[in-house]
Structures are given as C-alpha cells and as structure tokens.
Amino acid sequence: MKGRICQIVLWFLCRGMDVLAQGDDRVRDEIHRLPEGYTIRLKAGMGKKDPQIGMILMDGRVQQVNLDDGADLTIVFKNVHIAFKVFTGQIGISEAYARRGFYMKGNINKAMGVVRCMEYVELYLFPKFMSGRILKRVEKKQMPALMVYKKAVFDRRVEV
Amino acid sequence: MIPAYYEFQNTVKICSGERALENITYELRERNVSRPMVLSDSVLEEIGTVKTVLQAMKEIEPGCVFCDIPSDSSFKVVMKIKALYMQYHCDSIVAIGGGSVIDTAKGVCMAIGTDAEDLPAIMGADCLKEWKRIPYIAVPTTSGTGSEATAVAVISDTDHNVKAEFISRHLLPDVAMLDVRALQSMPMRITASTGMDALCHAIEAYTCLQKNPMSDAYAVSAIKLIGNYLKRAVKDGNNQEARLAMANASLMAGTAFSNSMVGGVHAIGHALGGICHLAHGDAMNILLPYVMAYNLDVCEETYGELLLYLRGADIYASIPKKERGKELIRSVRSMSAWLNKISHLPMTLAETGKVEREQLQAVAEAAVNDGAIIVNPKAMSVEDVRHILERAYGA
Numbered sequence: 001m002k003g004r005i006c007q008i009v010l011w012f013l014c015r016g017m018d019v020l021a022q023g024d025d026r027v028r029d030e031i032h033r034l035p036e037g038y039t040i041r042l043k044a045g046m047g048k049k050d051p052q053i054g055m056i057l058m059d060g061r062v063q064q065v066n067l068d069d070g071a072d073l074t075i076v077f078k079n080v081h082i083a084f085k086v087f088t089g090q091i092g093i094s095e096a097y098a099r100r101g102f103y104m105k106g107n108i109n110k111a112m113g114v115v116r117c118m119e120y121v122e123l124y125l126f127p128k129f130m131s132g133r134i135l136k137r138v139e140k141k142q143m144p145a146l147m148v149y150k151k152a153v154f155d156r157r158v159e160v
Numbered sequence: 161m162i163p164a165y166y167e168f169q170n171t172v173k174i175c176s177g178e179r180a181l182e183n184i185t186y187e188l189r190e191r192n193v194s195r196p197m198v199l200s201d202s203v204l205e206e207i208g209t210v211k212t213v214l215q216a217m218k219e220i221e222p223g224c225v226f227c228d229i230p231s232d233s234s235f236k237v238v239m240k241i242k243a244l245y246m247q248y249h250c251d252s253i254v255a256i257g258g259g260s261v262i263d264t265a266k267g268v269c270m271a272i273g274t275d276a277e278d279l280p281a282i283m284g285a286d287c288l289k290e291w292k293r294i295p296y297i298a299v300p301t302t303s304g305t306g307s308e309a310t311a312v313a314v315i316s317d318t319d320h321n322v323k324a325e326f327i328s329r330h331l332l333p334d335v336a337m338l339d340v341r342a343l344q345s346m347p348m349r350i351t352a353s354t355g356m357d358a359l360c361h362a363i364e365a366y367t368c369l370q371k372n373p374m375s376d377a378y379a380v381s382a383i384k385l386i387g388n389y390l391k392r393a394v395k396d397g398n399n400q401e402a403r404l405a406m407a408n409a410s411l412m413a414g415t416a417f418s419n420s421m422v423g424g425v426h427a428i429g430h431a432l433g434g435i436c437h438l439a440h441g442d443a444m445n446i447l448l449p450y451v452m453a454y455n456l457d458v459c460e461e462t463y464g465e466l467l468l469y470l471r472g473a474d475i476y477a478s479i480p481k482k483e484r485g486k487e488l489i490r491s492v493r494s495m496s497a498w499l500n501k502i503s504h505l506p507m508t509l510a511e512t513g514k515v516e517r518e519q520l521q522a523v524a525e526a527a528v529n530d531g532a533i534i535v536n537p538k539a540m541s542v543e544d545v546r547h548i549l550e551r552a553y554g555a
Binding site for chain 1: 163164165166167280282283284285286287324325368369370421526528529530531533534535537538539541
C-alpha cells in the first residue's frame with residue numbers, strides 16, 4: 001500500500017513540477033538554471049520493484065521519461081517507509097536528509113535546485129498545516145493549489 | 161531530545177600524543193602494507209615536517225613522495241597522483257598536511273578504489289559502494305579542518321569554478337596521527353584561522369538539523385578544548401599542551417560534523433572559497449557570528465547550552481538563561497577580535513582584500529546550491545545570504 005501511494009505521489013511530483021515550471025516563476029527560474037536535457041531519477045526504496053520515476057528537463061518543461069540508470073541526478077530513498085513519510089507530508093526533504101533517509105548520486109550543487117523545486121511542489125500539494133510542519137519557510141503561492149492539481153491531472157503532457 | 165532516527169560512524173583509529181609518528185610503521189605493517197605513497201605540500205617539505213615524518217617511519221621505504229599538492233586540491237591533481245601511485249606500485253597512503261592534502265588523499269583512495277577516470281561522475285552523498293580499501297594514515301598539520309576524521313572530501317572542480325563534495329563513510333582514513341612535531345610549525349595566523357574553523361565545525365554540528373547525541377558529545381568536547389586552548393596555542397606556538405589540545409579539538413569537531421553536517425556558515429564559506437579563493441578558515445571566522453545572529457531565533461537555546469563549554473561554568477551561571485544565546489555570539493566575536501589583534505586574522509570580508517562587493521551576488525547564488533544549506537536550521541534564500549554577506553563585508 002505504501003508503495004502504491006509513493007508511486008502516485010511520484011507521478012504528482014513530476015506533473016506538479018511541470019505545471020509549476022510554467023506557472024510559478026521561482027520554479028521556472030530553477031528549471032532554467034539546470035542544463036537542457038538534465039535527467040532526474042527518484043526511487044522510493046532499494047528493491048527492483050520499488051516505485052520510481054524519471055524526469056527530463058526540456059524547453060522549460062519537466063517531462064516524464066523512462067530511466068533505468070545513468071540519470072544526471074539520482075535520489076534513492078533507502079526504504080519505502082521513509083519515502084512514504086516524505087511523500088505524505090509527515091517529514092520534509094531536509095528532515096529526510098538529516099535522517100540519512102536517501103542517498104544522492106550526482107552533482108550536489110545542481111541537486112539543490114531540484115530539492116527546492118520539490119519543496120515548491122510540496123508547498124502546493126499539501127495544505128498549509130502540513131507544509132508549515134515540513135518546510136523551513138512557507139513561501140506564498142503564485143497560483144491556487146487546486147489549479148495545480150487540476151492542471152497536473154488534466155493538462156496535456158509532453159511525452160518523451 | 162533524541163532524534164527519531166540518526167546514523168553515526170567514526171571508525172578512524174586515533175593515535176594522539178608523544179611519539180605518535182613513530183607508530184606509523186606499526187600501523188602500516190598491521191595492515192599488511194609496506195610501500196606507502198607519501199603526500200604533502202611544498203611548504204611542509206621546505207620547513208622539514210615531511211622529513212620529520214619520514215624519519216619517524218622506521219624501516220618503511222615509501223614507494224613515492226609527492227609534495228606538490230596545492231592549497232586548493234583539484235580533480236586534476238588527484239588523477240595525477242593516482243597515476244603515480246600505480247606507476248610506483250604503492251600499497252597505502254600517508255598524507256601529511258592540512259585539509260587540502262588530506263582531502264586530496266581521500267580523492268586518490270576513491271579514484272583508485274573505484275577505478276574511476278571521471279571523478280565528477282561519481283559525486284554525491286552516500287552513493288559510493290565499498291571498494292578494495294587502501295590503507296590510509298592521515299597526519300594533520302593544522303587544527304583545523306578535522307578532515308582526518310570526516311567522511312567528506314571537498315575537491316575543486318577547476319573547470320567549473322566550484323568545490324565538489326563527496327560524502328561517503330568509505331572516505332574515512334584508517335588512522336589519524338596527532339603529534340605536536342607535525343603541528344608546531346603552524347604560523348600564528350594559520351593557528352588562529354584553523355582554530356576558528358574547528359570552532360565553527362563544532363557549533364554548526366551542534367545546531368544543525370542532523371544533530372544527534374553522539375555528534376553533540378564530540379562537539380561540546382571540542383568547544384571546551386577550544387575555549388581553553390586556542391588563545392594559548394596562538395600566543396605561544398611552542399606550547400605543546402595547547403597544540404595537542406587544539407589538534408584533538410579539531411579532530412573531535414570533525415567527527416561531530418561528519419555525523420551531523422554543517423550549515424549556513426560552510427555553505428557561504430565554500431562559495432567564497434570557490435569564487436573569491438578566500439581561505440576557508442578566514443571565511444569561517446568572519447561569517448560565524450553573522451550566521452549565528454541570523455539563526456539566533458531558532459537556535460537561541462542550543463547556543464545558550466554551548467556557552468557553558470566555551471566560557472566555563474562561572475560565566476554561564478552568571479548570564480540569565482534568555483541571554484546566553486546572544487552571549488555566545490558575543491563570545492565568538494570577542495574571540496575573533498582578540499585573534500585579529502594578535503594575529504591580524506581578518507574580521508570582515510573587505511579586510512581580506514580578496515572579496516569584491518560586486519562578487520557578493522554570485523557568492524550568494526552559489527551558497528544556496530551548497531549541500532550544507534539543506535541542514536541549516538533556518539531557511540536561507542539568496543536574499544538572506546546576500547544580507548549576511550553585506551553585513552560581513554564591513555567596509
């Protein structure tokens with residue numbers, strides 16, 4: 001069950017980043033600072049069948065892509081339980097890192113931009129009482145959270 | 161408070177005190193090796209520290225002695241040394257020097273163990289798998305980065321003007337040798353600068369998000385020693401007790417932050433090092449009180465706790481509880497001011513002569529991309545860092 005929920009949230013994370021890359025100038029700026037074609041792989045556990053998602057940054061968009069290995073940035077949660085805590089808003093990414101809950105392969109300097117994008121997605125996806133608990137600073141939203149959800153689900157996705 | 165989950169590792173064997181260097185032979189033989197590559201820098205070779213260590217290594221014939229490591233280690237240097245290591249059929253490493261030499265040696269161990277030709281390709285945090293271990297003895301000559309006890313290596317990517325970070329338990333040396341003969345050549349200013357670096361490590365380790373009871377124990381022990389011995393070591397470089405105490409403090413502070421990370425001071429300091437080539441210890445000394453002031457509203461209680469260790473029980477008891485956090489910041493500033501007076505250690509970025517005001521924006525943008533910022537207890541945006549830098553600029 002935790003695995004299925006993580007897979008759903010990973011999907012929302014990818015779609016949320018794409019929506020915000022167009023609708024929130026802070027996320028747009030972060031995406032533009034990363035190289036064209038930059039690939040990101042997120043995995044919720046060490047098992048072969050554990051939930052994962054691949055993303056590629058192209059033309060200012062965040063697109064889902066199949067990535068088995070060799071991404072520019074790979075973040076792997078050490079087990080599905082810690083991933084579940086992050087993806088259900090129980091703890092933030094900073095806290096997960098503090099608990100050594102994931103390992104990261106890739107340039108740490110570039111990874112920080114991705115982490116900030118993920119935090120912006122959490123800002124929109126979670127209600128304020130949750131984001132206040134997991135984020136060090138709750139920034140102002142630039143669009144309604146419901147619109148982010150709607151666009152994530154219904155807007156046309158760019159397939160790679 | 162016990163964290164919900166934490167990890168702690170310190171597998172470095174510590175040999176501290178009289179004739180520690182003479183035990184290098186034992187430590188190498190006990191690990192079944194006999195042909196070390198000795199790494200150091202040209203300054204330590206010139207002043208005789210390398211010779212002192214080599215003489216202490218009785219009946220050990222180094223495979224190669226390389227003393228050309230620059231003050232800012234780089235990927236290019238690491239790969240050059242790797243080639244020499246292979247060429248001369250070495251089987252271990254003895255690194256004599258400060259953070260740059262020790263981190264370079266870590267990079268060499270990593271490059272050889274993983275057989276990586278492209279080190280940037282294996283950058284990351286906790287992502288490296290175990291490799292065939294190369295016995296590695298670190299002989300620190302500064303007190304200091306504590307790199308002899310950390311699972312972190314910072315190596316310059318000179319092509320992109322950034323400092324690349326590698327975090328892995330496999331980077332920990334096997335042995336750290338603390339011997340005053342390797343330490344007492346440190347000039348006054350470097351003693352001051354590296355001492356403040358150690359203090360910064362300890363304070364950040366105690367206050368960052370990854371803090372845990374084990375790292376706290378090392379951090380407070382380090383702060384206590386620094387509070388008692390830094391000034392003595394700066395005033396009199398021949399004071400062997402003070403030198404050894406500071407070496408122990410530096411190692412303990414390194415152990416602390418290796419297991420609880422550092423925060424905003426280091427994130428900004430790394431950026432200043434990468435862009436302005438400002439010496440790390442100088443940056444730590446300048447930035448520490450300003451970042452502490454920035455973090456004060458979330459760290460007031462923990463700063464207050466640390467006052468006991470830095471200033472002693474009498475001072476601690478005389479300050480009201482709600483003032484202790486601010487008093488710690490005042491104590492740090494006061495220590496900086498004393499070091500400035502006696503050793504000309506700069507207290508502002510302008511004083512260093514290496515930082516232009518026009519560079520501050522680039523430094524701020526680089527700082528927020530440093531991994532250390534993720535565990536700073538308070539959020540730090542580019543604007544926040546810029547504000548800190550402006551205050552620290554001081555001109």
